[in-house]
Amino acid sequence: MVDSPGGTPGRVWRRFPQLAVAAMKHLAGGRSNLPMRPLDLALLAYLTHRDDLAKAHDPEAFVEFVRGCLESINYSISWVKRGATNDIPGQRFMTGVSMLERRVPSMSLPEASRIALAADELAADATLTEAWGRPVDVGSHFTMSSSPPRKGRLLFGLVRSAQAQSCLELGTAYGLSALFMAAASPEETPCRIDTIEFYEQQFSIAQDLVGRLAPRKVYCHQGLTTEVIPKLDLVDKVGFVFHDANHTRQAYIEDFGAFEPLLTSGAFVLFDDIRWDNPIPESAPSETYEGWMEVVRHPRVVRAVEIDGELGLLQVR
Numbered sequence: 001m002v003d004s005p006g007g008t009p010g011r012v013w014r015r016f017p018q019l020a021v022a023a024m025k026h027l028a029g030g031r032s033n034l035p036m037r038p039l040d041l042a043l044l045a046y047l048t049h050r051d052d053l054a055k056a057h058d059p060e061a062f063v064e065f066v067r068g069c070l071e072s073i074n075y076s077i078s079w080v081k082r083g084a085t086n087d088i089p090g091q092r093f094m095t096g097v098s099m100l101e102r103r104v105p106s107m108s109l110p111e112a113s114r115i116a117l118a119a120d121e122l123a124a125d126a127t128l129t130e131a132w133g134r135p136v137d138v139g140s141h142f143t144m145s146s147s148p149p150r151k152g153r154l155l156f157g158l159v160r161s162a163q164a165q166s167c168l169e170l171g172t173a174y175g176l177s178a179l180f181m182a183a184a185s186p187e188e189t190p191c192r193i194d195t196i197e198f199y200e201q202q203f204s205i206a207q208d209l210v211g212r213l214a215p216r217k218v219y220c221h222q223g224l225t226t227e228v229i230p231k232l233d234l235v236d237k238v239g240f241v242f243h244d245a246n247h248t249r250q251a252y253i254e255d256f257g258a259f260e261p262l263l264t265s266g267a268f269v270l271f272d273d274i275r276w277d278n279p280i281p282e283s284a285p286s287e288t289y290e291g292w293m294e295v296v297r298h299p300r301v302v303r304a305v306e307i308d309g310e311l312g313l314l315q316v317r
Helices: 010-027 038-048 059-070 088-102 109-123 138-145 149-162 176-183 200-213 225-231 249-262 288-296
Strands: 077-081 128-131 134-137 166-170 192-197 218-222 238-243 263-271 301-307 311-316
Touching: 038 059, 038 109, 059 109, 059 149, 077 088, 077 288, 088 149, 088 263, 088 301, 088 311, 109 138, 109 176, 109 200, 128 138, 134 138, 149 176, 149 238, 149 263, 149 311, 166 176, 166 249, 176 192, 176 200, 176 218, 176 238, 192 200, 192 225, 200 218, 225 249, 238 249, 249 263, 249 288, 288 301, 288 311
Parallel strands: 166 192, 166 238, 192 218, 238 263
Antiparallel strands: 077 301, 128 134, 263 311, 301 311
């Protein structure tokens, strides 16, 4: 058997262009008579000389994920607390917000492809787990709960803007958001990312994933956020926090109180799901927005915006 460039076996290589073109047509809504955009052509050229697409369980979803890591993307911003911006931290925050409104930087193709393959692997995992009190397979839960490219690009852009030496994530899930943050950290001077997950099965899966794909950047911890945070052995003060853990008013306030002493001056904090609706009907109201606004009123918080009406970003003095 003759191998293709990159080592793809010949029979897979013969199918590869058809798979790639089919995926590109799918992304264009099936309008195969229309010319491909430059990004699509670049994707096709890149993937044709690699075996990444042939490894994917769902080639079309894989290509769509990679495309989401590269295409032009922006976010809607609404201010909820606006402090003076004539200092360097304030200018950095304004630059980050402006970047979100205009265009978030694209990721590199190899990095986007690596994360897309990780997402494909998780989406295909049929192992049983439990979510919201119900049995569900890992793949379905991952698809519902983890960072898609749009949210991943947001993390990628903000970690770059924050210029943090140390990042903290509350709510690892399956590790995908940590990979997006790690992608924003330069290899020469990597940012340390500590991520905390309560559920043991998700922690185990995430630890394996980031251990393979970001071993010098991401460090996983298992347990309750308020119990793990005080035990963290951090060399640098935290410059970026992503809160995607328990979505309740009380958790927002308690978690912020736990990590606030670790924050460096000018640190960014991003809260996900500030308008969370609890999927368990019998549960008490989450009141996440009330929790978010109470955190915004904290005396260290000098600036805060809401992103797409779903996430809250603040900066501390």
